Amino acid sequence: MSTLPHESLNTSDSAATAMDEEAIEELLDELQEWTLKHVDGISRVEKRYHFNDFAQALHFTNKVGELAEKAGHHPALLTEWGKVTVSWWSHSLGGVHRNDLIMAARTDQLL
Numbered sequence: 001m002s003t004l005p006h007e008s009l010n011t012s013d014s015a016a017t018a019m020d021e022e023a024i025e026e027l028l029d030e031l032q033e034w035t036l037k038h039v040d041g042i043s044r045v046e047k048r049y050h051f052n053d054f055a056q057a058l059h060f061t062n063k064v065g066e067l068a069e070k071a072g073h074h075p076a077l078l079t080e081w082g083k084v085t086v087s088w089w090s091h092s093l094g095g096v097h098r099n100d101l102i103m104a105a106r107t108d109q110l111l
């Protein structure tokens with residue numbers, strides 16, 4: 001069982017380094033269907049969720065938005081008919097932090 005969904009975000013400066021790929025992949029093993037992507041040279045963790053129509057996809061998008069606002073950590077969200085793509089990375093670090101994996105786990109719990 002992954003502890004990720006129950007962890008608090010670490011916002012201290014001493015924790016402000018992006019994870020290397022091996023460490024990210026190890027944590028991704030604890031999650032379902034999240035993958036490591038690179039966009040413009042920046043790592044992110046990404047998952048596509050499937051729904052029956054646009055309204056359900058939009059509802060989920062808004063729930064992710066609420067989660068993000070509460071945490072003060074924000075994803076990229078792409079809402080389409082029947083699907084939502086959620087991408088987490090830390091803009092300030094230009095890469096993936098453990099916090100992003102925690103947010104990924106919390107996103108799964110919204111379903």
Ligand SMILES: C[C@H](O)[C@H](O)[C@H]1CNC2=NC(N)=NC(=O)C2=N1
Nearest residue numbers: 072073074075089090091092093
């Ligand atoms: C001031 C504010 O906390 C920062 O701009 C936050 C907001 N949300 C954020 N979200 C993400 N994913 N990465 C960040 O670096 C980030 N920075």
